[in-house]
Amino acid sequence: MALLEIKGLHAAVDGREILKGIDLTVNAGETHAIMGLNGSGKSTLANVLAGRDAYEVTGGSVIYDGKDLLELEPEERACEGLFLAFQYPVEIPGVNNTYFLKAALNAKRKYHGQPELTAVEFLGLVKEKLKILHIDQSLLNRPVNEGFSGGEKKRNEIFQMAVLNPKLAILDETDSGLDIDAIRAVADGVNALRSPERATIVVTHYQRLLNYIVPDFVHVLLHGEIVASGGKELALKLEKEGYAWLEQDLAGAAR
Amino acid sequence: MTELTTNSTAFVDRLRTLETKLPALQANALSRFLYLGFPEISNEEWRFTDVSKLAGADYANPLTTIEADLSYIEANRYELILAAEAAIQPAADATSVILFNGLPVAGEDQDPALGVSIRYLSSADSAAGEIADTESNPFTALNAALFPGTLQITATAGAALEQPIEVVLISGHAGSSAPRITSPRIVIQAGENSQLTIVETYISLGSGTSLTNTVTEALVSRSAIVDHYRVNDEAKSSWHVSALAAALDASSVFSSHSINLGAAIIRNEATALLRGEHAECTLNGLSLGDGDRLIDNHTSIDHASANCNSHEVYKAILNDRSRGVFNGKIFVRLDAQKTDAKQTNKTLLLSPEARVDTKPQLEILADDVKCTHGATIGQLDPSQVFYLRSRGLSEGEARRLLTYAFAGDIVLRLKVERLQTALDERLRVWLA
Ligand SMILES: Nc1ncnc2c1ncn2[C@@H]1O[C@H](COP(=O)(O)OP(=O)(O)O)[C@@H](O)[C@H]1O
Ligand SMILES: [Mg+2]
Numbered sequence A: 001m002a003l004l005e006i007k008g009l010h011a012a013v014d015g016r017e018i019l020k021g022i023d024l025t026v027n028a029g030e031t032h033a034i035m036g037l038n039g040s041g042k043s044t045l046a047n048v049l050a051g052r053d054a055y056e057v058t059g060g061s062v063i064y065d066g067k068d069l070l071e072l073e074p075e076e077r078a079c080e081g082l083f084l085a086f087q088y089p090v091e092i093p094g095v096n097n098t099y100f101l102k103a104a105l106n107a108k109r110k111y112h113g114q115p116e117l118t119a120v121e122f123l124g125l126v127k128e129k130l131k132i133l134h135i136d137q138s139l140l141n142r143p144v145n146e147g148f149s150g151g152e153k154k155r156n157e158i159f160q161m162a163v164l165n166p167k168l169a170i171l172d173e174t175d176s177g178l179d180i181d182a183i184r185a186v187a188d189g190v191n192a193l194r195s196p197e198r199a200t201i202v203v204t205h206y207q208r209l210l211n212y213i214v215p216d217f218v219h220v221l222l223h224g225e226i227v228a229s230g231g232k233e234l235a236l237k238l239e240k241e242g243y244a245w246l247e248q249d250l251a252g253a254a255r
Numbered sequence B: 001m002t003e004l005t006t007n008s009t010a011f012v013d014r015l016r017t018l019e020t021k022l023p024a025l026q027a028n029a030l031s032r033f034l035y036l037g038f039p040e041i042s043n044e045e046w047r048f049t050d051v052s053k054l055a056g057a058d059y060a061n062p063l064t065t066i067e068a069d070l071s072y073i074e075a076n077r078y079e080l081i082l083a084a085e086a087a088i089q090p091a092a093d094a095t096s097v098i099l100f101n102g103l104p105v106a107g108e109d110q111d112p113a114l115g116v117s118i119r120y121l122s123s124a125d126s127a128a129g130e131i132a133d134t135e136s137n138p139f140t141a142l143n144a145a146l147f148p149g150t151l152q153i154t155a156t157a158g159a160a161l162e163q164p165i166e167v168v169l170i171s172g173h174a175g176s177s178a179p180r181i182t183s184p185r186i187v188i189q190a191g192e193n194s195q196l197t198i199v200e201t202y203i204s205l206g207s208g209t210s211l212t213n214t215v216t217e218a219l220v221s222r223s224a225i226v227d228h229y230r231v232n233d234e235a236k237s238s239w240h241v242s243a244l245a246a247a248l249d250a251s252s253v254f255s256s257h258s259i260n261l262g263a264a265i266i267r268n269e270a271t272a273l274l275r276g277e278h279a280e281c282t283l284n285g286l287s288l289g290d291g292d293r294l295i296d297n298h299t300s301i302d303h304a305s306a307n308c309n310s311h312e313v314y315k316a317i318l319n320d321r322s323r324g325v326f327n328g329k330i331f332v333r334l335d336a337q338k339t340d341a342k343q344t345n346k347t348l349l350l351s352p353e354a355r356v357d358t359k360p361q362l363e364i365l366a367d368d369v370k371c372t373h374g375a376t377i378g379q380l381d382p383s384q385v386f387y388l389r390s391r392g393l394s395e396g397e398a399r400r401l402l403t404y405a406f407a408g409d410i411v412l413r414l415k416v417e418r419l420q421t422a423l424d425e426r427l428r429v430w431l432a
Helices: A042-051 A073-077 A097-111 A119-132 A137-141 A152-163 A180-192 A205-213 A232-241 A245-252 B010-021 B024-035 B051-056 B062-088 B138-146 B383-389 B393-415 B419-429
Strands: A003-015 A016-026 A030-035 A055-066 A082-085 A092-096 A167-170 A200-201 A217-220 A226-232 B095-100 B103-106 B116-122 B149-155 B165-172 B181-182 B185-190 B197-204 B210-218 B226-234 B238-248 B255-258 B267-273 B280-287 B293-305 B307-317 B324-332 B340-349 B356-364 B370-378
Touching: A003 A042, A016 A042, A042 A055, A042 A073, A042 A082, A042 A167, A042 A200, A073 A082, A073 A097, A073 B307, A073 B383, A082 A152, A082 A180, A082 B185, A092 B062, A092 B383, A092 B393, A097 A119, A097 A137, A097 A152, A097 A205, A097 B393, A119 A152, A119 A180, A137 A152, A152 B267, A152 B293, A167 A180, A180 A200, A180 A205, A217 A232, A226 B051, A232 B149, B010 B051, B024 B138, B051 B165, B051 B238, B051 B255, B062 B095, B062 B103, B062 B165, B062 B181, B062 B197, B095 B116, B095 B149, B103 B149, B103 B340, B138 B238, B138 B340, B149 B370, B165 B181, B165 B210, B165 B356, B181 B267, B197 B210, B210 B226, B210 B255, B238 B255, B238 B280, B255 B267, B255 B293, B267 B280, B280 B293, B280 B324, B280 B393, B280 B419, B293 B307, B307 B324, B307 B393, B324 B340, B324 B370, B340 B356, B340 B393, B356 B370, B383 B393, B393 B419
Parallel strands: A030 A200, A030 A217, A082 A167, A167 A200, B095 B165, B149 B185, B165 B197, B181 B210, B185 B210, B197 B226, B210 B238, B226 B255, B238 B267, B255 B280, B267 B293, B280 B307, B293 B324, B307 B340, B324 B356, B340 B370
Antiparallel strands: A003 A016, A003 A055, A217 A226, B095 B103, B116 B149
16 A cells, blocks of 8 residues: 555645646655646645645545545644655744754654653654764754754754654755755755655755655656656756756647 | 812722821822822823723721731731742742731841841831832822831842842731722832842732732942842732832842733833933833733833943733733933833734733934834744644644743743742643
């Protein structure tokens, strides 16, 4: 059974339809890349999967790990192992990063009937992840994302992902605005999670990230629809030729 | 001579009969009160705070209740001390003073080395209203008429007290059931270069109708440092009106934190006169509103000298149908050049029925000054709530964490450890 099965998904914002029938199947063990021009609906798809209520699902279904994903609250989705690394992580002044992460991890453990981690266990885990991701410890004592640079915010997302250890990770343009070292660190974080039970969806503009996170499948999302799917060579073609040929196909199909 | 006021109630009529029974200074204050009357919402200063309920209560005769209170204290001193200790859980080496309805219970007449004296003076022995505004504030005038005595805390020049002086002000009915009005008064005199920390905690014994009308004056001499805290944790059946008047001499540092947790209606008026150069004044506040409670903070900082700084951060978290009022006046007089004044007022509305009225009022006559003010009113940010939920926190947890964070910076500003811990815990319970 697929880990994620999206069928005919339609979603609207403020009454305007953004997703116009998405079909996507992701099996455990796979890595999928979603590419596409700005404004084509990639973040909308990611947010709908995470459960943001500003987006209204107007049709279709999403089965995740055998459950009707759309019926779950955002926190239930998180506890069931879904993780979204946001394109624009929000700043939360006054909430300490470590406190927040511990609360998140313990919420997840509680959901699965596991005991809370002790302070020592938690700190051990956190330090190990920081080291793998080459992130400075000072990040721990800062308020969540407050005053972080763009790159620091992205790293913090990956750090949270590493600590929460999700079954399905969705990375929404986590590579944008990062230098090559940071991209490598992000890729290391993602690749460390790779396993036959897990899957990753990488939303990106650039083929460059896909040199480090090699996808099994590449999909192109345009105007709210997946207009092409293929292997990693599709990303190379897009890099060379852009999206114009797909726009033409789409116009041709409409005629 | 007394002019007739518009509000003529049984209580006001009763006060009229007292004029001849009071010593001259108090009688003067009473005529001033009778002239001003209880404020009405047509008065700009009271526009959002309707005190008609508390003005209309049939309070017991404040002179006769003093006798009854004194014998109640005599008979129940130990219980009162226990109640005070239960409320504040003071540090072992803290100095504590307890007043019941403005009368002394324990802790006064101390001269702990270090040059600090804590004495209770009868109203006859203590001048009322040296800096508090008895002229235009009716409640302050009423306090000056009815106060049974003054708790006077004095630090001599150079004295430095590390531990806070904890003043617990209990209000209660002492066995009777008639509504009570009590008029505590505290005078803080910090000599040159002295250092003092004073915590006023207001609590109630029992839950009858009562009005606590309290006045604190702080005279902060040259280079003295005074940290003042007032915590209101009175019963929901209480009304509370307070005036804090501070006068800051050159190079002195004064701070006051107002923490509002209890009572049905609270009106705090904090005024600071910066009358010497290089003085520094901080007025901060945190109010937690729920039910139908109303919490009104009026502040006024008068920059009367050059080179002074003032900082002000008032925050309120309002739930249910509670209401908040904030009015922040800053005056910068003509020769108060190089003034640096900053005022911030932030309100978090947790319910659609809660509301706040906020008004900064800046009057700046000097030209070389830095004055900033800002007010924000809002709900929790849905994108922050979603972010936390997307990591596994329940909606309730997410909201609690964000609300706690909103209040957190005021909690962290409390320099008395006991207070910080107590408020932190209180917040968690309140939010749960
Ligand atoms: N919260 C929102 N409110 C209003 N419009 C939105 C919102 N989110 C996305 N949109 C609109 O939906 C379309 C798709 O946006 P988005 O999903 O962010 O695209 P992408 O991530 O592919 O760049 C855009 O036209 C965008 O303006
Ligand atoms: Mg996007």
